Amino acid sequence: MTEAFFGKIALIGIGLIGSSIARDVKARGLAKEVSISTRSTGTLKRAEELGLGTSYTVSAADAVKDADLVIVSVPVGASGAVAEQIAPSLKKGAILTDVGSTKASVIAQMQPHVPEGVHFIPGHPLAGTEKSGPDAGFEGLFAGRWCIFTPVAETDPAALAKLRAFWEALGSKVDEMDPQHHDKVLAIVSHLPHIIAYNIVGTADDLETVTQSEVIKYSASGFRDFTRLAASDPTMWRDVCLHNRDAILEMLARFSEDLAYLQRAIRWGEGDKLFDLFTRTREIRRSIIQAGQDVDAPDFGRHGTSQKS
Amino acid sequence: MTEAFFGKIALIGIGLIGSSIARDVKARGLAKEVSISTRSTGTLKRAEELGLGTSYTVSAADAVKDADLVIVSVPVGASGAVAEQIAPSLKKGAILTDVGSTKASVIAQMQPHVPEGVHFIPGHPLAGTEKSGPDAGFEGLFAGRWCIFTPVAETDPAALAKLRAFWEALGSKVDEMDPQHHDKVLAIVSHLPHIIAYNIVGTADDLETVTQSEVIKYSASGFRDFTRLAASDPTMWRDVCLHNRDAILEMLARFSEDLAYLQRAIRWGEGDKLFDLFTRTREIRRSIIQAGQDVDAPDFGRHGTSQKS
Numbered sequence: 118m119t120e121a122f123f124g125k126i127a128l129i130g131i132g133l134i135g136s137s138i139a140r141d142v143k144a145r146g147l148a149k150e151v152s153i154s155t156r157s158t159g160t161l162k163r164a165e166e167l168g169l170g171t172s173y174t175v176s177a178a179d180a181v182k183d184a185d186l187v188i189v190s191v192p193v194g195a196s197g198a199v200a201e202q203i204a205p206s207l208k209k210g211a212i213l214t215d216v217g218s219t220k221a222s223v224i225a226q227m228q229p230h231v232p233e234g235v236h237f238i239p240g241h242p243l244a245g246t247e248k249s250g251p252d253a254g255f256e257g258l259f260a261g262r263w264c265i266f267t268p269v270a271e272t273d274p275a276a277l278a279k280l281r282a283f284w285e286a287l288g289s290k291v292d293e294m295d296p297q298h299h300d301k302v303l304a305i306v307s308h309l310p311h312i313i314a315y316n317i318v319g320t321a322d323d324l325e326t327v328t329q330s331e332v333i334k335y336s337a338s339g340f341r342d343f344t345r346l347a348a349s350d351p352t353m354w355r356d357v358c359l360h361n362r363d364a365i366l367e368m369l370a371r372f373s374e375d376l377a378y379l380q381r382a383i384r385w386g387e388g389d390k391l392f393d394l395f396t397r398t399r400e401i402r403r404s405i406i407q408a409g410q411d412v413d414a415p416d417f418g419r420h421g422t423s424q425k426s
Numbered sequence: 427m428t429e430a431f432f433g434k435i436a437l438i439g440i441g442l443i444g445s446s447i448a449r450d451v452k453a454r455g456l457a458k459e460v461s462i463s464t465r466s467t468g469t470l471k472r473a474e475e476l477g478l479g480t481s482y483t484v485s486a487a488d489a490v491k492d493a494d495l496v497i498v499s500v501p502v503g504a505s506g507a508v509a510e511q512i513a514p515s516l517k518k519g520a521i522l523t524d525v526g527s528t529k530a531s532v533i534a535q536m537q538p539h540v541p542e543g544v545h546f547i548p549g550h551p552l553a554g555t556e557k558s559g560p561d562a563g564f565e566g567l568f569a570g571r572w573c574i575f576t577p578v579a580e581t582d583p584a585a586l587a588k589l590r591a592f593w594e595a596l597g598s599k600v601d602e603m604d605p606q607h608h609d610k611v612l613a614i615v616s617h618l619p620h621i622i623a624y625n626i627v628g629t630a631d632d633l634e635t636v637t638q639s640e641v642i643k644y645s646a647s648g649f650r651d652f653t654r655l656a657a658s659d660p661t662m663w664r665d666v667c668l669h670n671r672d673a674i675l676e677m678l679a680r681f682s683e684d685l686a687y688l689q690r691a692i693r694w695g696e697g698d699k700l701f702d703l704f705t706r707t708r709e710i711r712r713s714i715i716q717a718g719q720d721v722d723a724p725d726f727g728r729h730g731t732s733q734k735s
Binding site: 318320331336344351354359362368376412 | 555616
């Protein structure tokens with residue numbers, strides 16, 4: 118029995134992230150019982166069909182009873198309501214964590230409800246795809262990916278070590294960070310890219326001079342890259358925007374300022390300014406590949422498939 | 427001997443596109459002779475080492491002598507100068523084409539130099555990767571991809587049919603379009619995505635509150651997708667910006683307007699507006715996959731590789 122083992126794990130929310138955790142827990146034998154709860158009866162039924170847990174209920178409060186580890190994987194806007202529902206049923210000594218993409222807001226929503234004796238450790242696995250729902254999850258989603266904890270002041274070191282061991286058993290690398298800093302980092306590496314992607318796809322969809330069928334037909338020229346991010350779960354991303362507002366607005370302001378500079382350079386034919394930026398950005402790509410954070414294969418290695426299209 | 431066969435093909439410029447054409451011509455036996463010309467002696471030497479042609483020269487004018495098909499694959503800003511250099515040496519009856527990402531500007535630059543009896547057919551294969559140079563090219567780059575011709579008024583139908591047969595022999599699907607319309611379509615499906623990608627990578631690089639090493643470390647959360655486009659050839663993209671200025675500025679203005687709307691919705695917590703956009707964009711992704719223009723695999727199918735990182 119490893120340090121990462123729990124008698125009972127409760128998974129509140131069973132979408133892409135929750136169901137991937139469930140699959141890993143099962144495959145690695147990290148719990149005796151896995152209770153699964155989600156508000157949607159359809160999704161709950163699907164989770165049961167997929168055999169993701171050992172018990173299923175629409176009541177989050179029922180699911181967390183006797184659980185040693187509770188993982189909340191819901192859109193961040195629902196964190197507070199979930200915490201309120203489960204609080205009276207949480208076992209003393211249990212670890213309560215989440216997987217939300219924003220941390221300050223989740224802490225503000227959940228912390229007030231956490232009973233004494235329950236170890237609340239906010240977390241965020243930086244993993245996922247543009248797909249959503251219990252069928253989108255898969256074993257190994259977290260392997261080699263970062264999981265960021267943003268522990269609160271009173272966090273128990275033993276509980277922290279145990280949760281760390283759990284994520285490491287899923288293959289993750291664990292980092293710790295201040296919640297405000299987490300929210301700024303994620304605003305630039307994740308939230309802004311998604312918002313920009315959603316925006317450009319919307320812009321293209323609204324054009325009158327270029328038809329939508331042309332946009333689709335010729336999308337391999339660059340546009341299609343953005344459509345992947347813009348196909349992500351709308352509820353999750355609405356909540357991220359609303360719950361990391363300040364950091365996102367700060368990054369958006371900088372982005373727009375830089376874009377205005379670029380736009381002016383294009384208007385006035387200032388080729389040197391364009392060339393300088395386009396050269397500098399190439400270096401960042403190189404560093405990302407060197408750091409093992411992306412594949413080096415041209416076109417994400419998808420060429421082999423796309424050329425058949 | 428197929429309709430796509432030429433006695434001699436001259437390739438002016440031997441980067442990603444030129445060298446991919448050279449590889450396909452060789453593999454499919456589409457020419458008896460292939461003369462290669464580029465201004466850089468280093469690149470020319472490399473092309474010879476790779477065995478891409480049958481003769482090599484820094485003089486574009488020498489390369490095109492007796493050629494039945496001349497393909498200019500240089501940054502669009504250099505099209506006029508190349509046309510001027512090769513004009514006196516072009517064979518009567520030869521087909522002259524290019525692969526530039528902007529068409530109105532290329533036509534304005536090249537057309538005045540084209541001698542009578544030479545068939546000038548502007549073209550644009552929508553294919554490429556973020557890599558550049560003769561080593562980046564590969565056989566099959568154009569297979570299943572669109573090649574857009576923007577024929578000028580006086581284009582000879584027989585020459586057009588022969589060039590079409592050539593690109594089809596490379597596996598391309600050929601379309602025809604008005605040059606101005608081409609430039610608008612490409613502004614949204616290709617130029618704007620690249621400019622936005624360059625811009626966001628620049629914004630991230632300039633932050634003080636988030637370090638560059640953090641941006642790189644956590645880039646898998648969305649940001650890395652943009653770095654691929656932002657690693658494209660700086661000279662090529664500077665020229666695209668300068669030579670498709672009006673269409674790009676129009677698309678940029680729309681994009682910025684839409685982004686301001688989104689920004690305001692975030693500031694004022696208008697979740698419905700965000701949700702509506704984020705739902706609408708998902709449909710476009712679905713259409714692109716249905717049209718066979720991207721892979722359906724989550725995360726471009728790169729997960730298998732990236733999870734090992």
